[in-house]
Amino acid sequence: MTERIPPATVSRMAMYLRCLRDLEEQEKTIVSSRELALLLGVTPEQVRQDFLIVGCTGKCGAGYDVVRLKHRIECFFGRDADHWTCCMVGMGDLGRALISSEMVQDWGFRYVAAFDTDPHRIGTRFHGIPIYALSQLKAVVQREQIGIGVITVCASLAHRAAGLLRAAGIRGILNFAPEALKTSEQTPIVLVDFSREFLKLAFYIQSAESRSREEQAQIQAVSAGE
Amino acid sequence: MTERIPPATVSRMAMYLRCLRDLEEQEKTIVSSRELALLLGVTPEQVRQDFLIVGCTGKCGAGYDVVRLKHRIECFFGRDADHWTCCMVGMGDLGRALISSEMVQDWGFRYVAAFDTDPHRIGTRFHGIPIYALSQLKAVVQREQIGIGVITVCASLAHRAAGLLRAAGIRGILNFAPEALKTSEQTPIVLVDFSREFLKLAFYIQSAESRSREEQAQIQAVSAGE
């Protein structure tokens, strides 16, 4: 059942899901592969190919049923994707920003606990979420049946945090600390590295500008040739 | 010169750069493709293949010169990667967190201005960075020669923010708003979508657990066969 799905495909699936949500809000019931392709900047064929993975649900001539397709992709991400319990390890600026932004809450990811080393924060609540000491992590994770741990502590603490989460039997870790944590077969870790995104952007800027320079040079060459 | 570089390769380049920085701090001068491969979870051949792209700098038998290689990869990301000026559009929790975390400052990305709609914030400073009104964006971007705009406003404002940045002649945009902005050939946009990262993690958890279930089933089948 679990064919090898490449990371790029998983990313695209997440993008489809976002689009389908938006389409559902706009009360569209049918969408074609071409429309989705335009929205995502890929080819219609690729979209159809991807949908074969989740079990082709399209109808010839018409398009895809938005609700049905969305449901299939939600299944792709796990049937219980609608209620993941998360905890935040590190209640610094980033941790608080992630919680208060509520970006992922309505994607089925709900924070039920937070952990910090600062004694002033321990025992208080943030957006209704209780803040515990790190020493209580294992007990809380197991009591609340927390599935996902989100690490926003500094790089030097990240390994310790990951170790505690693993020891508590967490199912997966999202790591915002600029530190490559060893990911094991058992507990997957997704690293969100801001510096990588900045570098990627820098590269794309560079290549876009060099390309447009080339084009200008070509235009100049052409006009010179005339 | 600008061969088509796949996104995955760009990501790996950023990871190499991180590793090389760490190695440089540890005062290692030589590194082999195998060491880097282990650190990154890829194969040594892939590492060497990647380094061919930036211009093979390795010496047979010895390994790669850390400083030289790092320099080459920095060039891959643009020679002026060492001094990108950035501005933050949106000084909510996320915007402030990104600035105060200083995660990317020492990667050569420096914030020199911030923009917000809240009149209480306009005119003040945060971490020494002046906060302006959106109406001043164009003038400030051009005056300070800002290359990168970082969007952390809400989804509904993101399009307007992107439009203003583009009109001001920004070179690239990093978008943290949960909204797919149309990226043009001229000004690249990198979208950082937290919900996508959560979904990715959910998928990997799911597949890791189904795999281990399969293995257990296999083990049971084997022991049943004995």
Next chain:
DNA sequence: CCATGTGAAAACTTTCACAGCG
């Protein structure tokens, strides 16, 4: 005529195997 479904073709990435150098 539009859109999907499907298998084959093309393009690409990754891996392999080995030559060459320190």
Next chain:
DNA sequence: CGCTGTGAAAGTTTTCACATGG
């Protein structure tokens, strides 16, 4: 002997072409 460099092989992913159905 270990490590790089390189081109060919294997294994992908993506694209194309066309059959099928509303």
